Amino acid sequence: MGQMIDTKRRNTALLVAGCFFMENLDGTIVTTAAPRMGDALGVDPTAIGLVVTAYLVTLAVLIPLSGWLTARFGARRVFLTAIAVFTLASLGCALSTSLGELVALRVLQGAGGAMMVPVGRLMVVSGAEKPDIPRLVSYVVWPALVAPVLAPLAGGLLTTYASWHWMFLVNLPLGALAFAVAWRLVDAPAEGPDTAAVPRLDRWGVVLTSTGLGALTWTAHLLSEPGTDLVPALVAGGVAVLLLAVAARHLLRTAEPLIDLRTLRVATFRASVSGGSLFWIVVAAVPFLLPLLFQEVFGWSAVESGAMVLFVFVGNIAIKPATTFLLNRYGFRPLLVVATLGVGATTTLCAFLTAATPLALVVVLTVISGAARSLGLTCYQVIAFADVPQERMRHANTLQSTAQQAAAGLGVAAATVALRAGGPLGDLLPGQPTPATAYTVAFCLLALVSLGALAGALRLHPTAGDAVRRPAPRPAGHRDLERA
Structure with a gap:
């Protein structure tokens, strides 16, 4: 089996990664612009929350349909349509003159996003050689890590130096490029989809x-x-x-x-859905809480806090080139244990940050947190498809996409609930409560959630996911030692 991934499949993975970045960025970037959008549309800034929620609800509602639509109409047709819908809806959002128009077009944009990424990822992993899946999935995963980290800074810069409309207008060239690349790159099956074999909806x-x-x-x-x-x-x-x-x-x-839950009988897939969902909740919650801590307690500006959280992205990128090597060398169980421990430890340490903490220590903490996030999410995404047979890949992809979207959506809610609970729980702690006490409790509560993912990682069999691992290269002289 060759070590090189087919160029077309690799390019398809990079294309899907770009689409994933657009979808994730649009799910979070609006929050920073809420005050200016509210002024422009003549509504209270809190009402802008509907713009975010309409998008996320549409994603959650329609992702389960993506697998059936792919089987019925073919991946190429659904993928191209999804990109076109997402891009045109982005233009409509930028041209909206009322909250009602904007919410309606966000629903349409969410419909495009719900089809775009799950169908694209299915194109990447379906039919791929098992040992190629780690590298292919690593291409697709990084946007999910990067977008929530970039969103606060990007939203702040766009609304400060341009206008809120540009949060949607930036999708136009990106969407047009993605559509043009997909048109040339993604082939339709010569015989077309076998509609006779597709079950009724x-x-x-x-x-x-x-x-x-x-x-x-x-x-x-x-x-x-x-x-x-x-x-x-x-x-x-x-x-x-x-x-x-x-x-x-x-x-x-x-x-x-619609979704075959029997796929959960595959132990590695079940571990990805259960432990991965808990991991996702913590991963989505921390980038939401950190800017709030920096701004509301430390008194930093939105740009300063956004720039600091960018070091999470540095950690994501730093570990990414080594992820496939580490998987092949050590396997899933040790890496997932290390990643969940890393996320739990760094989340706990965030609880004890103060305005007097040296910036260098904050940078180191966020970089390590980013590396642990990247390693863990890549492992969970890859192990999901390690032992799933090809005939069940469509159902596995749909179920995994649905669980991931639900967990990511619950992350901000979990952070908010933890922060609210931090007030009364903080009053029970010794000493005088401070504005930072609620954040201290909130980060500790989220660290406890990560322990659930750690427990799942420890229960994995040592050989779990070995089907997608390539044998580690033997050191020089190994054969001679064996013969001796």
Whole structure:
């Protein structure tokens, strides 16, 4: 088996990475511009939260459909349509003159994003040689790590030196380039999709899964809004849990379900969905809390705090070239243990940062945090497909994309809930509470969440995921020693 990845497949992975970056950036960048957008549209800045939520809810609701649409209409057609919809909706968002128009076009933009990335990733991993999957997935994963880190600084710069419209206008050249590259790069099967082999759409699965995920995302929105009454959030959360429980029962009993939950019987895939979701929640929460700590407690400007959080990106990039080598050398279990411990430790240390902490120490902490995030998420993404047979790859990709989107959406909600709990819990601690006390408690609570991912990593079999590992190169003289 050759060591080189097919050039076309590698370029497809890079194309999907670019699309993933656009989708993730648009999910988080709007928050920084809320005051200016509110002034321009004549609404309260808090109402701009709907612009973010409409996008995230649409992603959560429609991602489960991506697998069936790909089977029915073909990956090329769905992928190109998704890029076009996302790009044109971005233009519509920039031209919006009212909150209603903007929210409606964000829903359309979310519909494009929901098809764009899951379908693109399926094109990358479907049919790939198992040992090629780590490097291919590493190309696709980095935008999910980079976008939430860049978003606060990018949003601050665009709204300060240009206008909020540019947060959407920047997608136009990127989307046009992605469409042109995809048109030339992605081939349609010569015989076209085998529509006769595609099962009928599981309509009850669509209704139950989509409404359940929508309710869960709406719950996350309610919890993340400052000053929100907990009763509506608890009601929405209860409805979400009930709908998702009924959906799971339906999906397990249906012969041709929208998402085949039986894929979770594959141990490595199950570990990716369960432990990976907990890991995602912490990873999404920390870049949200750190800028708040820097600005509200340390008194830094938005640009200063955004620039500091960029060092998380430095850690992401620094570890990325070594990830595939480390996987081949040590395997998944040790790396996931190290990554989850790293995220838990750095999140705990963030709890004890003060305005007097030397900047060099803050930089080192954020770089290590970024490296642990990158290593862990790449491992979770790769091990998801390690033992899944090709005929189940579509269902595995859809389920993994759905779980990832739900966990990323819950990250900000988890950070907000932890911060709210930090007030009353901080009052129970010895000493006089300070403005930083709530953040101290919040970071410690999030570190506890990462322990759930650590427990899952420790339960993995030592050989878990070996199907996608290449044998590590033997040191010089190894054969001579064996013969001796």
